[in-house]
Amino acid sequence: MQLHRARSEFEDAGASLVLIGQATPRHAAQFRRRQGIQVPVLADEDRVSYEAAGAKVAGVTDLFGPKVIAKGALTGVRNKTIQTRTIGNAAQLGGALVVLPGGSVPWAHMSADAGDNASPEEIIAAIRDAVA
Amino acid sequence: MPAGRKRSPLSRADGLAEIVLPDHDAHEVRLGDLWSERPVALVWLRHYG
Secondary structure (H helix, E strand, C coil), rough: CCCHHHHHHHHHHCEEEEEEEEHHHHHHHHHHHHHCCCCCEECCCCCHHHHHCCCCCCHHHHHHCHHHHHHHHHHHHHHHCCCCCCCCCEEECCCCEEEEECCCCCEEEECCCCCCCCCCHHHHHHHHCCCC | CCCCCCCCCCCCHHHHHCEEEEEEECCEEEEHHHHCCCCEEEEECCCCC
């Protein structure tokens, strides 16, 4: 997983990295084992935090448009991964926020479609800008 | 939220702070505690699959 490979850069930039996924703590633990990651993974089975963060629930073109499929295939090749069985609501998109002590959010990227994900480099650059 | 709808990005995380979620070990974590001491990057995964 790209984010996990960049975890030391998050630390170097002065921030923690926390992942939030759909489904249960057991699924979160399985995800960590399968991906070989050590960062915390929170389990939001009811997607309460997704809603509060403003994460989008996708429509058909957000999931299966040609650009989305092409980007997904490219990401799979780049990361040498394949899509396995989906756990959770397949239409739920994700996103990322940088939150500073005090609660301000200097940077946010909520996915517009299934292929629209912020790269670790973008998130780390946002952290560096925010703490500079 | 209806399919296809997207809200504007947040400028503050106050609406997230009091949400409590279990972690991978089933320990409860209050989201506001994650940024009480230092910045945090929160990443919502699309799914675990």
